[in-house]
Amino acid sequence: MKEIDIDRIQEILVTAATDIGLKILAAIVFWVVGRWLIGFALNILRKGLEQQKLDPTILRYVGSVVSVTLNILLVIGILGYFGIQTTSFAALIATAGIAIGAAWAGLLSNFAAGVFVIVLRPFKVGDFVTAGGVTGTVKEIGLFSSTIYTPDNIATMVGNTKILGDTIQNFSNSPYRRVDLKCQLAGAADQNAAMKLLREKIGSIPNVLQDPAVEVNILEFNLVGPVLAVRPYCNNDHYWQVYFDSNRVMSESLTAAGFPAPVATQNMVMKQN
Template sequence: MEQMENYRQLAVTYATDIGLKILGAIVFWIVGRWLISFAVRLLQQAMSRQKVDPTLMRYVGSFLAVTLNIVLVVAILGYFGVQTTTFAALVAGIGIAIGAAWGGLLGNLAAGIFLVVLRPFKVGDFISAAGIVGTVKEIGLFATAIDTPDNVLTMVGNGKIFSDTIQNFSANAYRRVELKCQLAGSADHVAAMALLREKLAEVPNVLAEPAPEVEILDFNLVGPVLAVRPFCHNNHYWQVYFDGNRVIREALAAAGFPAPMPAQAVIVQQASN
C-alpha cells in the first residue's frame, strides 16, 4: 500500500508539473502573440510616418511576423525541454526539401522582394509585363494582381514578371497616342497636316507641350498616310485616342478634303485585225 501511495504521489507530482508547464506555455503563447502583433503594428506605424510604400510595409510586416512566430515556437519548445538545436536542424532540412520541391514558388518569392526593392512599378501603375497589360492592384508575396482594361483580375507570378520585359506607362508624365490618317492622292497634304495640328490641339486633355505631331508616315496606292501623334497623360490615353480619330474624320470632311478611295488605272488595248 505504501508503494502504491508513492506511485500516486509521483503521478500527481508529474501531472502537476506537466499541467503547470502546459499552462505556462499557453500563457507564453498568448503573451508572445500579443507582443508580436504589437511589434508589427509599431513597425508599420513608424514606416507609415516615414511615408514608406504600402506594399513594402506589408512585406516587412509579414516577414517580421513569420520570423517572430518561429522564434516564439522555438522558445516554447525549449521551455518544454526539447532540444532546439535538433529542431532547428529539422526545420533546415524541411526547408531544403521544400525548396527543392517548390523551387518555382521560392523563385516567385525572391522575385517579389526584388520588385518591391527595385520598384519598377507600384500599386496603381498601368503596366505591360509577362504579356499582360493592365493596372497593378497588388504586389503579393508570390504573385502580382493586375486588372486588365476589360476589367479581368489576372494573377501573374512574380518570377515571370521579373524575368520578362516590363513597360510602365505611368512612370513618365505623358505618353504619345499613335493614330494614322489616310489621305487621297489628290489631297493637299500640307493643308491637311496643318488642319489636323490645329484641331488636335483643341481636343480635351491633349498637351500643348509637346505639341501634336502630324507628318507623312508612308505611301500606298490610295495616297499618303499621315502619322497623327498627340500627347497626353496615361489616364487620358483612350479618351484622346477615340477623340483624335473622330477629329480626323470630321475635320477633313468639313474642310472638303476628298475621301480616300482605292483606284486603279485600266488600260484597254484593242487587238488589230
Template structure:
C-alpha cells in the same frame, strides 16, 4: 547500507547536475529570446530610418528571427551534450530538399525581394509585365496583383515579371497616342496635316508641349497614310485616343477633303 548511501549520493549528484543544466538551459533560452527580440527591433528601426519598404522589412525580420531561433536551439542542444553536427547536417539536408521542391516558389521570393528593392514600379502604376497590362494593386513577396483594363484581377508570379520586359507607363509625365488616317490620292496632305495639328490642340487633355505630330507615315494604292501623334498624360490616353479619331473624321469631312476610295485604271486595247 553503504551501497544504498552511495547510490543515493550518485542519484543526488546526477539530479543536481541535470537540474542545474535544465535551469541553465531555461535561463539560456530566456536570455536568447530576449536578445533575438532586441536584434529584430534594432534591425527594424535601422531599416525604418532608411525608409525601407514595409514588405521587405517584414521579410527580413521574419528571416532573422527564424535563423536566430534555430541557432539558439542548436546551442542549447550542444549545452546538453547532444551532437549538433548531425542535427545541423539534417537541417541542411531538409533545406536542400525543400529548396529543390520549392524552386519556383523560392525563385518568386527572390524576384519579389528584387522588385521591392529596385522598385521598377509601385502600387498604382500602369504597367506591362509578364504579358499582362494593367494597374498594380499589390506587390507581394511571391506574386504581384494587377487589375487589367477590362477590370479583371490578375496575379502574376514575381519570377515571371522580373525575368521579362517591364514597361512602366506611369513613370514619365506624358506618353504619345498613336493614330493613323488614310488620305485620298488627290488630297492635299500638307493642308490636312496642318489642319489636324491645329484641331488636335482643341481635344481635352492633349498637351501643347510637346506639340502634336502629323506626318506622312506610308503610301498605299489609295493614297498617303498620315501618322497622327498627340501627347497626353497616361490617365487620359484612351480618352484622347477616341476623341482624336472622332476629330480626324469630323475635321477632314468638314474641310471638304475627299473620302479615300480604292480605284483602278482599266486600259482597253483594241486589236489593230
C-alpha cells in the same frame, strides 16, 4: 476485480480526455488571441512605416514578411504548449526545408526576385506597366507574384521571376506619353491643309498637352493615298480618352472640311482587238 479495473480505465480515459480537451481549448484561445495580437502588431508597424513616408510597395512587402514570420512563431508556440519539443520541430523544419527547397525552387526564386523588384524599383504600386508579358496597372507586389490589373479590369498574377527576367516597360515613369495614330487620306486630298487642320483640331482636345505639341506628318504612301502619322501627347491617365477622342476628331474634322473619303480605287484598261 474486473469492476475495479473498468472503473480505473474509465477514470484514466476521462482524465486524459479532459486534459486533451482543455489543451485543445487553450490552443484555440492561444490561436485566436495570437492572431489578434499579430494583427495589432502589424497595424502598429504599418502606421510607423507610413509616418516614415515609405513607398506603399515596401509597406506591403514588409507586412507580408512580418506576418508570415509571426504566424510561424505562433504555431511553434502552440506546438510547444502541447509538449512537442520545439527544438526537434525546428530541426525537422530545417530538414524538411532542404527537400521543400528543392521541390519549391520556383517559389523560392520568385521570392528572391520579389526582393530584387523591391530593391531595384523598376515600378511601384499604381504604375501602368508591361511586365512579364502583361500590360496593366500594378495593384500589388507580393512575396511570390505581383498582381497587375489589365485595362479590361482582369486581375492577373505574374510570377516575380518572370517579371524580373523579362523586359519591363514603365509608362508611368515619364510625366507624359505619346499616342500613336494613323490617318488615311485620299490621293486627291490636300495633304498640307489636312495636316494643318488636324494639328489645330487635335491640339484643342481636352488633356492633350501643348508642350510637346501635336505631331502630324506624312508617314507613308499606299494605293489609296498618303498616310499621316498623328501623335498627340498626354498624361498616362488620359491615354485612352485622348486616343478615342483623336480618332473621332480626325473623322469629323476632315469630313466637315470637305476632304474626299479615302477609297481604294483600281484602274482597269480594256483593249479590243
